[in-house]
Amino acid sequence: MGNTPNRSPTHRDVDMNRLAGLGMEVEELAEGGPLTTDRLLRYAEEQGKPVSHYYAAIALATELELPSAPVTAVFCAGKCQSWGALDAIDEAAAQWEKRGGGFAIGVRTCLDRCEDAAVCQIRTPAGTATLVRVRPEDVQKALDEALG
Numbered sequence: 001m002g003n004t005p006n007r008s009p010t011h012r013d014v015d016m017n018r019l020a021g022l023g024m025e026v027e028e029l030a031e032g033g034p035l036t037t038d039r040l041l042r043y044a045e046e047q048g049k050p051v052s053h054y055y056a057a058i059a060l061a062t063e064l065e066l067p068s069a070p071v072t073a074v075f076c077a078g079k080c081q082s083w084g085a086l087d088a089i090d091e092a093a094a095q096w097e098k099r100g101g102g103f104a105i106g107v108r109t110c111l112d113r114c115e116d117a118a119v120c121q122i123r124t125p126a127g128t129a130t131l132v133r134v135r136p137e138d139v140q141k142a143l144d145e146a147l148g
């Protein structure tokens with residue numbers, strides 16, 4: 001893992017104990033089938049919790065793999081949480097709902113650009129765009145560009 005930003009954290013991380021509990025929930029969910037964006041969104045809604053917390057738990061508290069798609073938005077859900085990664089993930093989920101799918105959401109513990117947290121990659125058949133210091137509106141714009 002690289003350096004963290006000199007900038008002061010702007011957001012609060014999900015507590016590790018809580019992530020462990022959420023991780024167990026998603027492991028159970030994974031026994032019923034692949035963790036598609038659709039299933040995760042519906043599950044988070046049923047539980048009344050932000051889907052980004054489940055995504056962070058998948059990255060940090062499980063060995064689970066998320067399915068990818070031709071267009072996949074991959075987020076760092078590690079230390080980037082302190083600089084707004086969860087908001088960016090929730091925005092991707094909101095975009096997914098709005099569009100009725102069309103892309104997948106992935107998570108990693110680090111995307112090696114820690115000094116520019118929060119970090120997201122938009123992976124498409126044409127290549128990968130790395131977004132740094134990403135805010136929710138940047139995610140929306142990048143998905144608009146990738147998906148038309």
Ligand code: FES
Nearest residue numbers: 076080110111114
């Ligand atoms: S912690 Fe390294 S890119 Fe987010």
